[in-house]
Amino acid sequence: MPPVQPVATGPDVAISVRGLTKSYGDFAALRGIDLEVRRGEVLALLGPNGAGKTTAVEILEGYRARDGGEVTVLGFDPARRDRALRARVGIVLQECAVDPYLTVTEALDQRALLYDDPRPVDDVVGLVGLGEKATSRVKVLSGGQQRRLDLGLALVGNPELIFLDEPTTGFDPSARREAWDVVRDLCAEGRTVVLTTHYMDEAQALADSVVVLAGGRVVASGTPDTLGGRDHGVSTVRFALPAGVALADLPLPTGSGAVVRGGFVEFASAEPTGVLHELTRWALERGEGLVGLTVLRPSLEDVYLSLTGAVDGTGVDGSGVDGTGVDGPGTGAR
């Protein structure tokens, strides 16, 4: 790790957006967005394709002009494209935008020259895990390596604020974990990060706050753990049905809606504590265990899908009971 570079402190708010609107012809891409990002915070912008994520981020980055509303980024209006603002912001686009005939080090050198106080290029190469590829030309890098170089290019200028547009798309699992560590380190250095992602586990792992866009509006915002009432949501209890026991023999409250699927009992409960107490006492008295017992809150993905209307009918209450969402890799367990 390179030495931690303190970034300039100032007012608490890095980004402030009020009533942001933007239309393309007749299509209203943003219909009045409010959001706020505090310094040192990681904000994850979630939403289905066409929700307005990229439009919103590109307005913040200064690539697009807004139709209405107030936007302040590090104290600047990004639409004015001040050079002083661009010097303090790092941007990772979705495309790998690097000249294919330069080497990794050359591409970083070229970028570093544009800033007053760049990070040492060697440090950046190590930071994004391209040490072995430092003298390779960009065009021979794999897709994931090019994305990592992309991230390095955004970091070399020592930015206070970093925009990451789907930064780990195409990464293998270990590369994603490494990229997450980089983002966490940036945060620990006091930098502010705005990221868009399709991966709920990424938002869960990195974000201090989450904003969900759908149809050009903010449909929910909060921390990953409280988004959409996730912390008050219905939990799903699941365990293996003991041998020789019928579902009706279990000490479950009436109307629990419990079902047996593949030898596992599943039911939803808003207050699982009491139910579990009865269940575990029953099991201990019989001298049995509840094999594979899990209690899961709705995953961020479940909440997200219900918020953005991609789940048909059942919504948050149905989450998990259908099985697949709950058993997914880890997102619900946090």
Next chain:
Amino acid sequence: MNDVRVAAHQVRFEQKAYWRNPMAAVFTFAFPIVFLIVVGTTAGSSEVPGTTLRYDQYVVVAMLTFGLISACYTNLAMSICTRRETGVLKRMRGTPIAIGSYVGGLVGSVLIVVTILTVIVVAMGMAFYHLHFPYHPAAVVVTLLVGIVTFSSLGLAVTILVPNADAAPAIVNGIYLPVVFISGVFYPLAQGSVLARIAAWFPVFHMIRALVVAFEPGPGTGFRGHDLGVMLVWAAAGLWVTARRFRWEPRRPT
């Protein structure tokens, strides 16, 4: 941050990228050199009417023009279209670089390429075809500089017509090859012919004529004010359109 220093570094990186991409150099260097060898060995040594240059010597000047157009107009347009498509331009725009430093890097790199091209082509002409060292070297240099400005400007302007990188070769070459054909790059135009009168509307014809005069013995400085003027009008038009309509990002399907 010093914009001039940044531009100088940009030139360095542009040069590295240029020489590592074999395709870019083919038309700029290989084509004029091969054409010079083929035509030079088959062409007669009769004088081109209206000049004091032999046909093979005329071809040297014409190929210098061809190479310069390839380096400025074609390569610049192609690389801008590719960079626009891959997001390199968008990305540059998100950094604190001054646009002038970026364009300066591009044009500075072209200047180096044209200098090398000029030395090679003129040296070949002198070595094999008894081309005399230009009688008006200052006029040659000025004409080449005006040519670089003109065809770089038109190379930037033509990118406005290109919707995506796949369409770039067809559009960029589709505009320039016909003009090159009718402008006397491959054979001298008959003076006063219909073709010559059409070609006179375009900058290529004027570039060749200004260069021929600068290479020939004769009184005065060898400057062709009228020809350079026509080229500069095209340069100004290209810059004007570019400043108004240049796109940093590819056209998006809506």
